Amino acid sequence: MGAGLIHLGIAAGSAPVLLALFAGIGALEVLWSVVALSRPAPAPAASLAGAVLLVVAQLAVLLSGSHDHEAAEPSAAGVAVPLGTILGALLLDLALAALLALRLRRGSPTGVVAAIPFLLGTAAGAGAVALITATSLAGSSLGGQHLH
């Protein structure tokens, strides 16, 4: 969900062609996260493939030099994303890929989780995701950075 929100934030400041791409990816990620919260992760193998694809694509953007530490200038490909913003999305997608890989390797957990451990885990995860997401969004066009 955090990565989806960041991608939507990136879309808001992107060129028209990339706007559709980032908005599509972001919307898909948010939708997937809502479904995954209400039931066991849907299609884990396909989801893992999608997460890995996103990680690779974002790494390629980072390594291509088409970013800046502040408000980025657009590259030849038109990708203009501040470093911190795309790093946040990359980190969250990487964590998702790792969790999905673990799930595929070990299988779905069985049994009922007690209330307090569930809540502590949820709070820790939500705090980390919210911190990364808000910091990343603050560096995007939504946070007042003017991308071209």
Added chain:
Amino acid sequence: MQINQINPGTAFHRSPNRIIATLFGAVYLLVGLLGFFWTNGVPFAGPGDGSNAILGIFEVNPLHNVVHLLIGVALVIAGTGTAASAKAANSTVGAAYLLLGVVGFFLTAPDGGRNAINFLSLNTADHVLHLASALVLLATGLGADKGATRAREQPEPAGATTV
């Protein structure tokens, strides 16, 4: 002899939704009340000058405090009710906070949040808190107490005999 087959409901300590709704409700009620100590001279529905931040971190204005109080009351009522009501309240408030977490960036972008459009006097710390609250409430509301439904948790009718 009448047999009561109605499920009496999920006990408080076994229901993540009831715990989180009551806890978050109490915290938001407290924050809503405390917030008024930092909003002296701040417009009811407009941005402050930065001095209106609870503990110097979370900016608020009177409208923001009222919203906190309303959400707090709703969550406490739901949390002290049934797991189904807490689940519904957590999911609804979580979705609203998620929306606010994103829309908030649009409200604070002009003039660094000092524009009149920032009617809740939000700042970055508020965004983090709103997103974190949204994720906790949504994860709990959608992911926990999956068997809790209104039909299964109706209070025991008067005169019914439990066997």
